Amino acid sequence: MAKKFDFGYYCREGVSSIFTHGFMSFAAVCMIVACLLIMGSFSLVAVNLDNMLGDLEAENEFLAYIDESYTQEQAVALEDDIMAVPNVSEAIFVTRAEALDDFREGRDNQLLSDLEPDVLRDRFRIHVEDIELLKESADAVEQIPGVADVYAATDIAQGFVMVRNIATGIALVLIGILVVMSLFIIANTIKLAFFYRREEIAIMKMCGATNAFIRWPFIVQGMILGLAGAIIAFLLQWGVYELVAKAVIQSNGLSLLAILPFGSLVPVFLPVFCGAGLLIGVVGSVVAIRRFLQV
């Protein structure tokens, strides 16, 4: 006769319990919002930095100028030596005439803009695999006889890498602290709700209710709190991101800072926010009531 899983009942009980403990529920949702906002903000910074690094990596190249005393054949022959350097993925020979053409078309690499056309030399455009090792690779290429000079935008690359790593580190620590605090406050909210209903629960047990049946409304309650926190956090995150993005774009001297549109991040961020909120809610409530359900 018994229905195994009375979803409507669990939801009604879970929702009514949230309103019975309005203040604690509010506090729990706020904690989850704070947790997810900080997690989201750091992730968004990291994603954008990664994207910018990606842009750099798309042309993650440096230039190696060839000694002017080398003939073109001698210069081309250096390719094997360059390719032998670790992390180098490609070396493209560019004659001084081609470089000059590129420059005249105004499409040349910005980094060359301070060079006078008459000092343009034959050069290799060298691609590396890992931009974090750009400086090492450039230094190694510079040691090759016949390479007069190298030009690598190592400062920019390293700056980005450092910011990204610091942001990731801080984010992980903050997320850890906030996850623990969110779990703690969810668990306490559920404990309070459980304690408030302890007489009803004693009666349910006396009637032969299973632990699962007793537990589900509290898990639903945790899930709703977690999900509510996630959705509020997501909307706030969206607003904040648009504001910051606008400010960055306006004050953006370096065209390197390309901000990703939020819309492109929604398919990843929305599920991750909801998943994290649900997980915090479920784990918090399971932890809270496990102790109470013995016999």
Added chain:
Amino acid sequence: MIRFIDIHKEYDNGTKALKGINMRIDDGEFVFLVGPSGSGKSTIMKLITGEIAPTQGKLMVNGYSLNNISPRQIPMMRRTLGIVFQDFRLIEKKTVYQNLSFAMRAIGASSRELKRRIPYVLRLVGLEEKADRYPSQLSGGEQQRVAIARALVNNPNMIIADEPTGNLDPNRSLEIMMLLERINELGTTVLVVTHEKNLVNRFAKRVIAIENGRIINDETGGYYNGEKV
């Protein structure tokens, strides 16, 4: 069906509440469990519901062996029992009807089953007019009848009641006992704990007398502590 075989119960603080209980209650019986305060009556009730475990001895309830029952089976065993307490234990903020539907929902009954069963049980205990009252709007005797209705609502094999009339005046107590007798006549096994001599002696039922953790008498026919009416 209840079977106690040499049951001992020693509480954590060293109190020996039961010292070798042997008893057998068959389906359909009506049994009074009597004895002075502290003799171990409530301990027997708690053993039957699985709230506590015996220190020693074999214990069977409605086909379940409580010595090696799994935690998952305890709820199933409890569904074969209807439990009634001295202090009623109704939910104050629910009506009579809601108290009963709460008990049925707890074991997953559907709305259709609720609608069929609750009016029948309320009629049986004579409270069909008061379904929408809250417990605080009822007399003690009426509240205990609600508790009995709740114990019955899931159609158990057996009702066990620990001093169900302890809070009631003699007339209301008699009504409760007559109600339990009626329920027994309809086929449910009834085990009632009481120390009200006069009440027990008005019914010619089996009486198990317990003193200091031991059964001292087990006879059918209106006895209490060996005194015949």
